[in-house]
Every structure is written in C-alpha cells, then in structure tokens.
Amino acid sequence: xxSNPLDNFVIDPGILKTIGxxxxxxxxxxxxxxxxxxxxxxxxxxxxxxxxxxxxxxxxHENSAFSQSTSATDRFTKGTLPNGLAFVKNGDILISNxxxxxxxxxxxxxxxxxxxxxxxGKPIGKVNFVLRDRQDRxxxxxxxxxxxxxxxxxxxxCDGYIALADKNGLRIVADGFMFTNEIRFDANExxxxxxxxxxxxxxxxxVDSNGNLSRRETFGPESHNAFIDxxxxxxxxNLWGTHxxxxxxxxxxxxxxxxILLDDDNGSTAGKTLMQAFNEDRVTPELTLAxxxxxxxxxxxxxxxxxxxxxxxxxxxxxxxxxxFSSPVPGLPMVHWNERIAK
Numbered sequence: 052x053x054s055n056p057l058d059n060f061v062i063d064p065g066i067l068k069t070i071g072x073x074x075x076x077x078x079x080x081x082x083x084x085x086x087x088x089x090x091x092x093x094x095x096x097x098x099x100x101x102x103x104x105x106x107x108x109x110x111x112h113e114n115s116a117f118s119q120s121t122s123a124t125d126r127f128t129k130g131t132l133p134n135g136l137a138f139v140k141n142g143d144i145l146i147s148n149x150x151x152x153x154x155x156x157x158x159x160x161x162x163x164x165x166x167x168x169x170x171x172g173k174p175i176g177k178v179n180f181v182l183r184d185r186q187d188r189x190x191x192x193x194x195x196x197x198x199x200x201x202x203x204x205x206x207x208x209c210d211g212y213i214a215l216a217d218k219n220g221l222r223i224v225a226d227g228f229m230f231t232n233e234i235r236f237d238a239n240e241x242x243x244x245x246x247x248x249x250x251x252x253x254x255x256x257x258v259d260s261n262g263n264l265s266r267r268e269t270f271g272p273e274s275h276n277a278f279i280d281x282x283x284x285x286x287x288x289n290l291w292g293t294h295x296x297x298x299x300x301x302x303x304x305x306x307x308x309x310x311i312l313l314d315d316d317n318g319s320t321a322g323k324t325l326m327q328a329f330n331e332d333r334v335t336p337e338l339t340l341a342x343x344x345x346x347x348x349x350x351x352x353x354x355x356x357x358x359x360x361x362x363x364x365x366x367x368x369x370x371x372x373x374x375x376f377s378s379p380v381p382g383l384p385m386v387h388w389n390e391r392i393a394k
Contacts, residue, residue, distance in 0.1 A: 056287055056380035059303055062313040064346060069372040070364075079136045079180075079281070080366045081144075082356025084388060087327055088364065089144065090373065091133040096161060097144060100373075110162040111146075111155070135180035135233065140187070140197065142385055147161045147178040147191060149200070154178055154191060154216075167191075170214060177203075180233045182377040182384050184240055188262060189216040190232040192245070198329050203230055204249060204334045213245065215262045225256060225264045233281045235290070244270060244290060246282055250331075251275045253282065253290070253303070271307040277325065281352030281366060286381040291353045295368065298344035300353065315344030337338050347374050355382020 071077065075232055076093035083089075086102030096110035111131065132150030139145060139156065146155040146163075152175055153168040163199035175197040183189055191214040203210075211231030216225045225245075231245035236258070243264060245254045251274045256264040270290070284290055288305040291312075293311035300313040318323045321341040328334050343349050352366030360381040365374045 055289065055304055056285075057178060057289055057304070057310060060379050061310065062300060062376055064313070064315070067346065067374045069374050070104065070107060071098065072371065072372045074098055074373065076132070076368055077370060078134055078351045078355075078366050078368055080155070080352060080354040081138060081385075082354050082362075082364065086259045086358070088354075088373070090366070091136055091146070092286050093130075093132055095131045095133070096132060096157065097136065099159075100102070104298075108233065109157075109159065109161045111157060111275060128140050132179070134340060134366065135182075135392070137181045137183045137189075138390075139183065140387075140390055143214070143321070145181045145189065147181040147185070149177055149179060149194075152178055152198075154175060154181060154189075165296050170221055170223065175214075176210075176212075179231060182234050182269070184236060185386055186217075190214070190234060190243070191216070192234050193230060194230045194248070200230075200363055201334075201336050201339070203357075204329065205332050205374050206249060206329060207332055208249070211247070213243070213264065217262060224262060225267070225372075228254070232279065235282050238286075238288070244282060246292070248278050248280060251277060251279060253292070255280060255390075272309050274349065275301070275309065280350070282388040283353040283355060285355065285378065285380045286360070286383050287380050291363075293334060293350040293365070295349050296325060296339055296342040297352055298342075298348070298350045300350065300365070300383070313346075315346045315350070316342075343369055360384060360388075 062225045077090040077324035078092045081089040088100040090098045092098045098108045100106045133146045135147040136143040144157045154166045163253040170284045176193040180192040196205045209229050211228035212226035213244045229250035231246045233246045242255045253270045257266040275299040280293045280295035282292040290303040298315040302310045347365045347367035347370045349368035354364040363378045
C-alpha cells in the first residue's frame, strides 16, 4: 500500500481559521460543491453560510427552551435540537432532531415535515444522526430511548440502535449499542461504521443488498478512553473523528491504528475527572459541562469540503463559529457531492 498521507501529519492550532459567527450548537455541518456550508443550529433550524461568507439562519420554529432558559443543561436537552443533517436529491435537508425525537425534512425555506417519530408503535427515541446511501435509503442512529440523554451517559446502558427507512418502511436493522452516534459508509458502502460513544469505540457491520447488517466487529481500539462523537472517511481510507468533551481530532488508519491529530484537552483535570466518574457510573451534567477546549468546545463532527474536499470543518456542541484547516488528503465524497441539486 502507498504511504499514508497522514504520516507525520498533525494539526497546528495556530493555522486554524474560522467561518461563521454567533452560531448556536453547530453540531453537524454539510458542505456543498459551490462552497456553501449548512450548519445545524439550536435556535431551531440550520444556518446557511454562503461562499462569500454571508450567512442566513433558516428556522423551522424558534427553540424557546434555548433562547429563554438560563440553565446550561436545558440548552442541550430541551426544545428542538437539530443534530445530524443530510441532503435528499432535491436539496431538501433531512434533520435528525435530538430534541423533538423525530426525523424531519426541511425545505430551504424552513417549511418542515415530520417523517418518523415512532417505530413499532413506540416513540423512536433520541434520533442522533441521519445518512443517505446511493440507493436513496435513509439510515438513522438512535442513541438511547431515555428521554434525557444525559441520563444515558453510563457504562451500564446499552439501548441504542440503527434503523433503516426504505421502500418497505422503517425498521430496526441492528441494536444493542452503547449510545449510538454518527454512522458512515466506506467507499463501496460494504461496511457501516458505527460510533458507540459510551463504549468509547467504533463498531462496523457488513451491509447486504437489502440493507441487513451482520458480522459486527470493533474497528480500531477496543477503547479510545474518550467519548467518540463524529466520524468521516478520507479518500485514502482513514477514518477521522472527534473525541467530544475531551476535544481531540483523531484518525484511524485503514489498519485501525489510532492517531491523535489535534489535542485541545492536554490532559486536563476536568477531562480526567469526567472519565473517572464515568467508569464509576456517576457522571453528572456539571462534570460534562466543566470539560471542553478552546478551539471548538465539545468537538462533535468532521466535515470535508472545499472545491477539492481538502478543507476540514470542525463541528461542535458549544462553539459559536466553525474552525477549519487544510488536510493533506481529500475527503471521501458524500452521496450528494456529485448530484445536481435544484435550488
């Protein structure tokens, strides 16, 4: 195999640039070929950052819990909380809403329709991430069925699952995950890679032609000793990701070797205290809120964009802007990248 473009690569915090301002919970970011960015926003919708840097918030409806609450935990647990985003073929935006526990579809004018909020006659749970594949099927990660997700940050809760929406409806295709988070396909859509945040590992499963999943196995270390949130592949086959609250950017090589590319925690006392509390099953919101670096507090996602997919954008749960940097290797194009989107 050719040498890995990430050999000897680390991210210099001093060269990071930022785009966007006054953003609220820019957890997930979509990039378009024309340079546009679309960022989830806790005010109730998305922010469209145009190629010239101008931005516009497009709201479904205002998140009063966010705008009026003085409680830090309420801002992460109540009201509408757009989380994972994906484009459909016509350019509308699929939103996995972590606050309303719904899969929604929003037009670029803000008009929103609920696609799914129940499964098998029960509430669907904390819809974390949404992903569309080449067959136009929609994949969902459900972190937990516990209404307050902070109560699920435990080494003893394993109620996350993966659901698939296709021509036959919505069904569970795999379950028994520890706080299911972002999911991604490899280049050939042969394997689905699944973040298990509170298991501190990445699981992958083989995908058959009908969307069934099998051969569950761990990819990379059995434990990162940190909570994993977002992941994204580059074109070489490295799987990039974020350690949320501990605020690292990492990469797993095609062989599964873990490399830390950016450390914005530097062994902080707060981070060590949180990990110890988790191991003893006594995590509190106050312990999590004490964590977070300076670059993009609570790093949550990685998005490849720019004309050649070599610009990396960092999403976060507590930041107000989007840091970015140049990668030595372009990202793996998402399914929408070469589609002609009607606008």
